[in-house]
Amino acid sequence: MMELAEKGCLFDWVNKMTMQEPEARYIIRSLLEAVSYMHSKGIVNRDLKMENVLITKDCKPIICDFGFSQDTRND
Numbered sequence: 001m002m003e004l005a006e007k008g009c010l011f012d013w014v015n016k017m018t019m020q021e022p023e024a025r026y027i028i029r030s031l032l033e034a035v036s037y038m039h040s041k042g043i044v045n046r047d048l049k050m051e052n053v054l055i056t057k058d059c060k061p062i063i064c065d066f067g068f069s070q071d072t073r074n075d
Contacts, residue, residue, distance in 0.1 A: 005054030005062055022034050027053075027061050034063055042073035 007013050010027070019027075031053065038045065045052075047068040054062040
């Protein structure tokens with residue numbers, strides 16, 4: 001089960017509308033915090049792109065598609 005991402009993927013959302021600077025800063029900061037957290041746990045996504053970031057109704061980004069991810073703790 002996953003939270004509903006009503007605004008679709010970041011790529012489509014950016015192409016459909018003009019994003020205001022506060023929204024862009026919030027999304028970028030949230031993504032950087034998420035990537036930092038994943039790296040602290042030894043997880044590397046390896047396929048992070050705008051199409052793999054979903055946006056919720058309140059502009060919260062959700063990273064999805066971990067099909068190419070790797071757990072670096074066991075290397």
